[in-house]
Amino acid sequence: MDNELGSFETEMKRGFLQLLVLVLLEKEAYGYAMVRAFRDLRYEIEENTLYPLLRRLEKRALIQGKWDVSEERPRKFYAITSEGKKLRDELVGIWNHQDNILKQVLKEKKHAQEP
Amino acid sequence: MPKNLENYLEEISHFLSGREERHEILSEIRSHIMEKAEQEGGPVTEASLEKVISAYGQPRRVAEKYLENRPVIAPVFQRHLFRYASCLFAIHFAFTVFAVAFKESFISFPFLFIPRMGIFDAVMYLPMAFLADFGVVALILYFITRSGKEIKLPWPKFALDLNEMKAFDKKNLAAKAATLFGGGVMLALTAVAIWLFVKFHTIFFVSFNFEKFRPLLLPEPGRRISLIVIAMLAAQTIAIFVSVFARSRRMVCWVDAATDALGLVLIGMLLRQPAAGLFAVHIAPASMPMIWFALTIGLLVVALMIAIDLVAKLVRLGRKSLKK
Numbered sequence: 001m002d003n004e005l006g007s008f009e010t011e012m013k014r015g016f017l018q019l020l021v022l023v024l025l026e027k028e029a030y031g032y033a034m035v036r037a038f039r040d041l042r043y044e045i046e047e048n049t050l051y052p053l054l055r056r057l058e059k060r061a062l063i064q065g066k067w068d069v070s071e072e073r074p075r076k077f078y079a080i081t082s083e084g085k086k087l088r089d090e091l092v093g094i095w096n097h098q099d100n101i102l103k104q105v106l107k108e109k110k111h112a113q114e115p
Numbered sequence: 116m117p118k119n120l121e122n123y124l125e126e127i128s129h130f131l132s133g134r135e136e137r138h139e140i141l142s143e144i145r146s147h148i149m150e151k152a153e154q155e156g157g158p159v160t161e162a163s164l165e166k167v168i169s170a171y172g173q174p175r176r177v178a179e180k181y182l183e184n185r186p187v188i189a190p191v192f193q194r195h196l197f198r199y200a201s202c203l204f205a206i207h208f209a210f211t212v213f214a215v216a217f218k219e220s221f222i223s224f225p226f227l228f229i230p231r232m233g234i235f236d237a238v239m240y241l242p243m244a245f246l247a248d249f250g251v252v253a254l255i256l257y258f259i260t261r262s263g264k265e266i267k268l269p270w271p272k273f274a275l276d277l278n279e280m281k282a283f284d285k286k287n288l289a290a291k292a293a294t295l296f297g298g299g300v301m302l303a304l305t306a307v308a309i310w311l312f313v314k315f316h317t318i319f320f321v322s323f324n325f326e327k328f329r330p331l332l333l334p335e336p337g338r339r340i341s342l343i344v345i346a347m348l349a350a351q352t353i354a355i356f357v358s359v360f361a362r363s364r365r366m367v368c369w370v371d372a373a374t375d376a377l378g379l380v381l382i383g384m385l386l387r388q389p390a391a392g393l394f395a396v397h398i399a400p401a402s403m404p405m406i407w408f409a410l411t412i413g414l415l416v417v418a419l420m421i422a423i424d425l426v427a428k429l430v431r432l433g434r435k436s437l438k439k
Contacts, residue, residue, distance in 0.1 A: 032151060035151075047151075047170070047172075048171055048176070051143055051181075076142075
């Protein structure tokens with residue numbers, strides 16, 4: 001059962017993480033800072049999934065990456081592009097719509113179960 | 116750079132060979148690991164890095180996440196793989212039989228090359244031929260998948276399909292009892308064959324009247340062929356009992372594959388027996404080529420069935436290993 005839950009959770013997280021990154025990158029951030037931000041929100045991710053995701057979003061011009069070499073340790077900062085913002089808004093709309101549907105179905109189910 | 120981090124990145128780099136953005140990927144992972152080790156463990160040491168590295172994941176798993184998860188063969192075409200390979204192999208097999216029977220080579224470059232060969236060579240050649248056919252079909256399906264075009268492949272309603280082959284169900288008591296019964300019959304047959312061989316040095320008779328013992332084959336070939344047949348019976352018996360009592364299906368699969376391989380070798384040995392000086396009874400010389408041809412074709416058909424089963428077992432074992 002735990003395995004099954006794990007695979008469903010991974011599947012759900014995949015889409016959610018993309019959306020979360022697009023929302024979070026309204027403000028420029030680098031990978032490790034994002035991991036910390038997620039952790040502060042009590043949202044644990046596998047770190048090694050974040051960077052490939054950032055790369056895919058960058059390839060599709062939804063975010064833009066830029067190396068900062070001014071510090072001792074080089075860091076790659078990412079920020080959302082105008083195309084990314086457009087997509088993010090649409091995705092947030094879809095998310096809210098789905099969230100409303102789920103809430104409604106759960107509410108109806110609860111009412112049906114009440115004596 | 117610390118040695119363990121260097122080694123870790125080197126391993127990831129190996130799995131990302133050929134990707135132009137490899138250096139950038141590695142730089143980003145390096146930056147992340149160093150920063151995390153520093154932020155969460157104070158001054159960076161090999162020990163603190165080791166902890167972060169192990170949390171980041173196995174190099175292969177890390178590299179895989181950067182690779183597009185495109186299947187080699189699209190799921191809709193995967194079921195075609197065995198069906199087409201077995202159809203192609205049927206053609207291949209027919210040409211092999213012709214090549215052996217008519218002592219001819221068949222060449223249709225670059226699609227077909229079947230050299231003139233003897234019967235023993237043919238038995239050894241057939242499993243290789245199946246693997247080659249499998250490879251050709253896999254390659255074509257790979258290119259079709261890569262093309263991304265809407266292609267509808269025909270679906271022949273015959274031939275081997277691995278997905279339709281069900282594994283032995285341990286819970287099915289009726290099937291288990293039937294297998295056990297079959298095993299008992301095989302055991303009895305093997306025991307009778309061994310008893311006959313010990314008593315008469317052959318298991319082939321013209322009649323079952325042991326008072327007037329008349330062997331079908333001459334003593335030396337009779338002894339050789341009897342031993343080969345007893346070995347085949349014994350191997351099959353062992354395989355059946357293993358399939359009933361073994362706890363692991365993987366073990367059953369391995370034993371079946373080993374039995375098939377042994378069966379092919381033994382059939383090859385049977386086919387190598389010279390036709391002349393074989394029979395102890397009189398057979399009209401004109402009938403001899405016909406009898407020999409029929410025996411050869413019969414053994415080749417059995418060899419084909421065993422070869423297909425062997426390849427299917429090996430592919431199933433390979434598939435299980437890949438899943439692991």
